[in-house]
Amino acid sequence: MTAIVVKKEGPAGVTPTPTVGSHVNNYWRRVRGGDIGALPAVVMLVALAVGFSIARPSFFTAGNLANLFTQGAAVTLIAMGLVFVLLLGEIDLSAGFASGVCAAILANVVTVLGYPWYVAVLSAVVTGVVIGTVLGLLVAKVGIPSFVVTLAGFLAFQGVVLTLMDEGANIAVRDDVLVAIANRNLSPVLGWSLAAVAVAGYAAVQLLRHRNRAARGLLTDPIAVVAARIAGLAVILGVAVYVLNLERSRNVLVVSLKGVPIVVPIIAILLVVWTFVLQRTSYGRHIYAVGGNAEAARRAGINVDRIRISVFIICSSMAAIGGIVAASRANSVDPNTGGSNVLLYAVGAAVIGGTSLFGGKGRVLDAVLGGAVVAVIDNGMGLMGYSSGVKFVVTGVVLLAAATIDALSRRRAAATGTR
Amino acid sequence: MTAIVVKKEGPAGVTPTPTVGSHVNNYWRRVRGGDIGALPAVVMLVALAVGFSIARPSFFTAGNLANLFTQGAAVTLIAMGLVFVLLLGEIDLSAGFASGVCAAILANVVTVLGYPWYVAVLSAVVTGVVIGTVLGLLVAKVGIPSFVVTLAGFLAFQGVVLTLMDEGANIAVRDDVLVAIANRNLSPVLGWSLAAVAVAGYAAVQLLRHRNRAARGLLTDPIAVVAARIAGLAVILGVAVYVLNLERSRNVLVVSLKGVPIVVPIIAILLVVWTFVLQRTSYGRHIYAVGGNAEAARRAGINVDRIRISVFIICSSMAAIGGIVAASRANSVDPNTGGSNVLLYAVGAAVIGGTSLFGGKGRVLDAVLGGAVVAVIDNGMGLMGYSSGVKFVVTGVVLLAAATIDALSRRRAAATGTR
Amino acid sequence: ACGDNGGSSDEAGGSNAKKPKIGVILPDSKSSARWEGADRKYLKAAFDAAGVESDIQNAQNDKTAFQTIADQMITNGVNVLMIVNLDSGTGKAVLDKAKSQGVATIDYDRLTLGGSAQYYVSFDNEAVGKLQGEGLSKCLTDKGVKNPSIAYLNGSPTDNNATLFKNGYDSVLKPKFDSKEYTKVADDSVPAWDNAQAATIFEQQLTKAGGKIDGVLAANDGLGNAAISVLKKNKLNGKVPVTGQDATKEGLQNILAGDQCMTVYKAVKKEADAAAELAIALAKGERKDTGQTVKDPEGGRDVPSVLLEPKAIYKDNVKDVVADGYVTKEELCTGAFAKLCTDAGVS
Amino acid sequence: MSATPLLELRGIDKSFGPVQVLRDVAFAAHAGEVTALVGDNGAGKSTLVKCISGIHPTDAGEFVFDGRPVTINSPRDAAALGIEVVYQDLALCDNLDIVQNMFLGREKRSGIVLDEPTMEQMAAETLAGLSVRTVKSLRQHVASLSGGQRQTVAIAKAVLWNSRLVILDEPTAALGVAQTAQVLELVRRLADNGLAVVLISHNMNDVFAVSDRIAALYLGQMVAQVKTTDITHSQVVELITAGRSGSLGLTGEPGGNGAAPADTTPGAVR
Amino acid sequence: MSATPLLELRGIDKSFGPVQVLRDVAFAAHAGEVTALVGDNGAGKSTLVKCISGIHPTDAGEFVFDGRPVTINSPRDAAALGIEVVYQDLALCDNLDIVQNMFLGREKRSGIVLDEPTMEQMAAETLAGLSVRTVKSLRQHVASLSGGQRQTVAIAKAVLWNSRLVILDEPTAALGVAQTAQVLELVRRLADNGLAVVLISHNMNDVFAVSDRIAALYLGQMVAQVKTTDITHSQVVELITAGRSGSLGLTGEPGGNGAAPADTTPGAVR
Ligand SMILES: Nc1ncnc2c1ncn2[C@@H]1O[C@H](COP(=O)(O)OP(=O)(O)OP(=O)(O)O)[C@@H](O)[C@H]1O
Ligand SMILES: Nc1ncnc2c1ncn2[C@@H]1O[C@H](COP(=O)(O)OP(=O)(O)OP(=O)(O)O)[C@@H](O)[C@H]1O
Ligand SMILES: [Mg+2]
């Protein structure tokens, strides 16, 4: 989207006349120049998928695709929340165990205390909000570096989980609704309807914006490009829903297993909501500003402390949702929930997707794409049948190889000066 | 250290006339202004020590002091190396498991292959150098973010340790010299001599610098202040050596236990060497420059890539030394060496000491002081007898309380504009 | 050298020179609920009853912490140190240090190879594995599966106990794999015994095997439950036998529901009581005869031992665990499980 | 021209740690007038501006705005009073584009959604009035702008709003000939519209071209605040470099300890 | 004044992604002369400087240094040729002090140890020559310096070395009256000592005061490079703002698609 400032005097650069041809041309020039957005992550995903499919044909099945979503869901959700914290250049080491605490609350409320599922979910999310508020206050108001605050949180929450779990026991989660989240699927019809709604909504937004800008005489993308974008989304969603609606039961007589896993629309809705918040509201704009130059943001009258606290709240709340999904998937909560590699995987997902640890750069979509990369690696490695030592090594190497794709394209960007 | 640029025209600020009085005065003004250097970490340590001593009198014994050093040694050594990486605004998540890999190499060489201890130590350190070189090349030359590279390393090295340990066994380290590192003490006489050498060396350096500057007519600290500094070091070292030379065996008939633990001079020497490198060589200067403003450093003709690679080498080599100490302390190496909280504690130690995660700010001494804080907390908590859940929680809270001291003093610094 | 603790408390433990003090280091809290949930409780009760002071700590699967705790306990002036080692290396370092300071020691649950403990009190971990292997083949036979495909969900690759369990079930199952009676289709370790990872690992085992897994050797109830959650998703629960360990409430419920075939119950209370008794005796400077020894292959020493038998639990003897008081009926038989409890004769 | 100044400062002290940068500074800005603030490098001009805009807390002194005493603890307080500042160090977010920077903190919205088209239009109009011809796109990140382009964005950002006092800290330092003329014209126009304008500049020609009053800082002290018509070019330069000129400025001798003596009168303010 | 220029550029092209910033630029700097590089905001002056100093790779074009073709791929290559640059964005390390910044990359050492006293002395002398009076301590971090003080440090840093070509990108933008005079004097002195000096400035008075030649960039094209004595003040302004002035500058009409046509002659270089 470009605009000519003063039309009488010709600027030195070539201002593209908005035609389809010039648009495609321009995009290609941007790609060659290294300004590539989500492309490297997508390339990474494709490369990994092709690699694993060749190594293990069972990777390339509808069943495995469906598994992929549920396996990666918890980490992806936590990563989505972490993006907000990372956008400010902060870190939340406690997000993993915060999800554990929320899951433990969920399990206690629903199983031990016997309340209905929505009370449990509410308690878990409220716990997340409280945790985030405390962390945020300590970082913003007391001024302790977030690494230290959340390291303390990392330790303390671990202890809280243990205490909530009676020093190490597991608590089963057997509530049908909760178990369904990560284990059941939408009916095929519902899947198709949701996809249709999504495409229609996207089309409406795009066309409205196009009309709005055109009406004011601002530079717009050609309508054909807008149409192509809408069609692209329709195709992607269509194929995904179609594949997920295939029968993937091992034994159709015993059970029919098809449809979009319920976590998929959950992630999709959160993705849309958070993307909207970041890109289309002034709150989101302020997050980028504080992350880019906190002093400039302060001078612009932005309440930096409030922004800082809010991102920790968002992060911990998303961790709570991640914890709920993890509990659902495991049908139980154990003291390790949210522990081991969850945090590093979540931060890694955000960073692999393109979020900067220094703040000011990143999108929620990054977390989803990065989460997909992490999930694909984990999923694929699970099919390879390596011993655990070798598995760790190969996982590391594959992760590195995937990141190299990204690094090389970004190096191009730096070389041509477009960052 | 201040200097008047143009002496004819009086500058607006008060240039201190170098007398003892004005020096003390000035220091006090700096402290009140928030420019406090190591003070918060020292205050933290004292507060923690007092708190634990009140709660558990056994904290305040010579035996416990000696334990403190060996308990905190491995994390402190790793943290010292991490300071270099953090100074560039990079991170090394793999440092913990890198120390594990090096320890595994050590154990394999000395126990399985039966080589003498120095061959084993050499192999371990060389392994560290190789690991650092690989990580550094990937970060500097390929351009993958260090978080991703070292996350891959974190995974891969974990696998390497497992593989070196035959998928889960542990290897004993029984070599006398290696075991001595973390378990034996210097003879009292040797302890005193080393302390004397250290004080004499410090005095020589300080007085020489003073003479040198005075000879050129540059502003110097008054000689009395220099003398006070030397005396201060002498007193601190003297008390420490005296206490550590007390008999701390619980049963003198069975065994006599006194003297400075061998790890103490190891850490002290590395502290002096690395501090020298950072403060007094152009290489160290360049590290700060790259961390402060990589582009400015590049424009000044500094080979930024080389600096970047070198800090990863230093970090991994220090991790190797940390691994050796850990192996010595445990008399063995198992697949978890360098795992669990080692990495987070090490980064935490550096950050608590005052090193910035954004680069350009930090000292090796920070890592030692921060490592001491972490060790004291761990040590003190071990005396309290909490159940494990509560212990985690209290550890987190104590860490936070300690960090608050630091944060509040730094907030003063920000408020008065001296950062 | 043990038992001689007079005069040692001159500087460190001066405040309570009269009352004997016993230190216990538990290994972790996440690999199994027993350490914090059962052992701590029973040991504390036994020590309190005998009127000795006790300090029970948990090393959280961290060797450094383990050694630190040991240092602290010795500093604190314990007379007897009882450890569950994380590995023999650190275990030996701790035992030797304690010995050099005149502190008596007991190996609890895990034998420290080459160590110097006065006593060894344990369940035989290999025996646990053996029970799991035998249990799985019994369940498969009951189901009448021909040439079953077996998947392993081993414990943490860095946990030596996981290796011992595996040795146990391998000793039963390996001959069957060799004779082609069974087929092993997957064999993965679960890092840190993490249940969430276990679910993913098992899901991938299932995908890789094309859905054909007839029996799951899960190393404990948590891992078993993770496998069951995936089986449920594929509506295969109850059709594929799953093993476990620890007789957790969740595991027992899974057994009652028919989703899990067996678990291994270790009567922790007996183990704790036996160990406490020995410790109290040592603290008072007495020596007890256990009548049994175990050979330490590394140190070449016969260690006086108390060895207890683990017990396999199937649906029909779940009631034994309840009768033992390890799990109460109230917590086990909640909601839908009330009827299952009655059916299984739990009272 | 109003009788009471819009903004009046009295007795402002400011130290950074041991270094005192402002001592007992008095300053006034009148509505409808351009007040030029001059002084040597390091005299304390930017520090004074940052004290006014709430970035730095002051150690002592009072602020009177529109006749009422006020306290300004943060840039938000200053903005609430209608004070807009173009900082010497620009304070732009490099990761945002031109439009985003110009509306930062005061985005136009329709409902909760950002109203990008409106903002883009307004930004384009404002920039067009500042002779910017070489900016390729309003959606360019400010990190990729030339020095002068950045400065123009910062100026445009400050004049977009209905403010009562505009402070510009060396706004034309990086600007070309035409752009400088435009900005000076804009400064004059703002004052003529009844705003109080404070202009910091090292260029005496510019100062004399647009200002109504001149305030001179010398080593952290206000040595004179006079009508522009009452002073000559060379007198101002003398004030800047020596702290006094004839009857204006410091009365004592610069003291031995580097600073002017404390009993200096704060200059001939009128 | 030597016959062959010390540095000569021919046909330099430079694009940032889709935006072409320099097109077919020719430029020469002679030893013993001050060459002023002028142009409107965003004309491409700083970009040209960064191409010369190896910060930006060029897309096309050749460099001839001292009669020999050279390639400059990094600032280190430029430094090796004896090229020193004062960048418009200064490029100082905020976390280092004044002395450390001035000697960055070229620290004085005795053995492997930094020779701080020598560096401090040299820095003090250089700064004293630039009329800096308000810097409190050479050990002050540059983050706490005023705009003009920072600029002075950057200039001092560049002139400390025995270089052959010194490029100053708007070095006096933030400087006070006295300091500006000092820097212009320094520029003249450097040229008189046989160095080639390139000075970028928007101030025509300064340009005419010190320069021997003037090169004018217009929208990324070099429209003229002439002797200062051969051109008038107003002609230069015309070249900057319109790209031509009488017989000088662009010959064609500015094209419709925003840019000057590609067949433009690169200006009357002589
Ligand atoms: N944060 C700070 N810490 C310490 N000293 C500071 C700080 N900020 C400014 N100073 C000092 O205060 C003095 C005044 O600085 P200021 O930026 O106000 O000068 P100025 O008048 O704006 O100069 P210029 O014309 O160069 O912009 C300078 O000597 C500077 O070094
Ligand atoms: N990294 C970059 N990416 C994209 N465009 C850039 C980049 N750097 C500079 N530009 C553009 O190149 C053009 C020339 O910039 P340059 O900094 O060379 O101008 P200049 O002549 O130095 O102007 P000024 O007098 O304002 O300093 C400008 O339009 C600028 O927006
Ligand atoms: Mg200023």
Ligand SMILES: [Mg+2]
């Ligand atoms: Mg420029």
